[in-house]
Amino acid sequence: MHDVLPEDAALWQFIREAAQRVARRFDYHEIVTPIVEDERVFLRAVGEESDIGSKEMYSFDDRGGDRIALRPEGTAGVIRAYVEHGMASRPQPLRLWYLGPFFRYDRPQAGRYRQLNQFGIELIGDPNPTADAEVIDLQRSFYEELGLTDLTLRINSIGTPDTRARYVEALTEHFRPHAATLSADSQRRLETNVLRILDSKDDAGHEAVQTAPEILDYLEDDDRAHFDAVRAYLEALDIAYIVDPRIVRGLDYYTRTVWEFEPTAGGGQSTVGAGGRYDGLVEMLGGQPTPAVGFGTGIERIALNLREQVFADGLPPEPVDAVTIPLGDAGPVAAFKLAETLRSKGLLIRNGTPGRSLKAQLRGAGRSNARYALIIGDSEAAEGVAQVKPLAAAGDQAAVPFAEVAAALRAP
Numbered sequence: 001m002h003d004v005l006p007e008d009a010a011l012w013q014f015i016r017e018a019a020q021r022v023a024r025r026f027d028y029h030e031i032v033t034p035i036v037e038d039e040r041v042f043l044r045a046v047g048e049e050s051d052i053g054s055k056e057m058y059s060f061d062d063r064g065g066d067r068i069a070l071r072p073e074g075t076a077g078v079i080r081a082y083v084e085h086g087m088a089s090r091p092q093p094l095r096l097w098y099l100g101p102f103f104r105y106d107r108p109q110a111g112r113y114r115q116l117n118q119f120g121i122e123l124i125g126d127p128n129p130t131a132d133a134e135v136i137d138l139q140r141s142f143y144e145e146l147g148l149t150d151l152t153l154r155i156n157s158i159g160t161p162d163t164r165a166r167y168v169e170a171l172t173e174h175f176r177p178h179a180a181t182l183s184a185d186s187q188r189r190l191e192t193n194v195l196r197i198l199d200s201k202d203d204a205g206h207e208a209v210q211t212a213p214e215i216l217d218y219l220e221d222d223d224r225a226h227f228d229a230v231r232a233y234l235e236a237l238d239i240a241y242i243v244d245p246r247i248v249r250g251l252d253y254y255t256r257t258v259w260e261f262e263p264t265a266g267g268g269q270s271t272v273g274a275g276g277r278y279d280g281l282v283e284m285l286g287g288q289p290t291p292a293v294g295f296g297t298g299i300e301r302i303a304l305n306l307r308e309q310v311f312a313d314g315l316p317p318e319p320v321d322a323v324t325i326p327l328g329d330a331g332p333v334a335a336f337k338l339a340e341t342l343r344s345k346g347l348l349i350r351n352g353t354p355g356r357s358l359k360a361q362l363r364g365a366g367r368s369n370a371r372y373a374l375i376i377g378d379s380e381a382a383e384g385v386a387q388v389k390p391l392a393a394a395g396d397q398a399a400v401p402f403a404e405v406a407a408a409l410r411a412p
Contacts, residue, residue, distance in 0.1 A: 273297025
């Protein structure tokens with residue numbers, strides 16, 4: 001887990017604000033679910049044999065003896081809330097977004113930590129391929145809003161449960177002769193959930209993985225028609241993509257369309273965000289059969305890419321309208337009062353530190369990214385004026401009455 005220091009906070013705020021703008025542009029509405037849930041909410045959704053369910057989830061018994069978990073991902077909690085609060089009775093489809101912390105006992109690496117933050121979208125109640133395309137378009141628009149354009153979209157279809165049942169049988173027959181040369185994890189998955197071998201980090205380069213049959217060859221006609229329609233909508237929007245049959249996603253609830261965005265120069269472990277359709281999850285968590293589609297994207301991984309692609313020299317600090325420079329005995333109180341008055345008018349004002357020399361305070365003001373310094377000593381306090389000194393541009397220092405300082409700071 002890691003800290004977000006002040007020099008990083010502006011970048012995080014930049015990302016959060018972009019997420020909110022884009023979600024609102026597509027008419028999605030915020031939902032906030034608890035960080036802690038009943039463990040079964042996640043185990044039913046992600047599958048006990050998934051990496052999350054089997055080894056990454058922070059689970060423990062609370063004082064009442066209930067088995068609870070820190071949320072490892074966002075979709076399951078949102079769907080639990082959808083079912084619990086009877087949101088199916090609202091006008092459908094329902095468009096929701098969330099942003100917050102999640103927890104996985106994962107191997108720390110660049111842009112990936114055990115406490116992670118995600119921006120997520122869920123579109124619930126629409127079975128049409130237009131919904132898949134809309135969510136992908138929203139995700140692409142979010143990255144473009146941030147300035148991340150060097151990303152590749154990879155898509156696939158994993159069909160319905162019946163499709164996967166046939167595919168699982170074929171995969172099992174394919175991998176069985178190679179079992180002894182697979183990793184211990186993949187050997188276990190061969191008996192429990194053979195699809196997981198395809199996204200194994202340990203066996204990614206194994207010949208058996210490279211030559212495994214592709215799920216696209218096992219799609220039913222309806223699945224293929226849905227996938228073809230999604231691709232047609234993406235092409236209509238001029239969204240470039242690559243069909244990648246190796247994308248199966250690591251969670252049990254996915255059906256049909258799945259996708260990932262990754263840096264063009266990156267590899268399979270550099271995914272910035274991913275999503276897919278999950279038509280069976282609402283029913284799995286106690287609701288009526290309901291189609292749904294969504295994505296999640298990690299803020300840490302986005303910040304890493306922004307630093308590399310957009311803000312190599314760092315995000316410019318937010319400008320401050322003015323810094324007060326209190327001098328003498330009466331200056332500090334007058335400067336303090338003026339600062340509060342100016343803030344009430346919507347200006348950004350930093351308080352200076354009494355007791356320091358004028359030269360030292362001006363030097364500090366120059367490093368604060370402030371546009372003006374407001375010098376107030378004993379004589380200024382007595383006369384009710386501030387010496388307004390430009391810092392960010394050429395100009396002369398002028399004595400300005402307290403009541404007119406706000407207008408002076410706003411002048412072009």
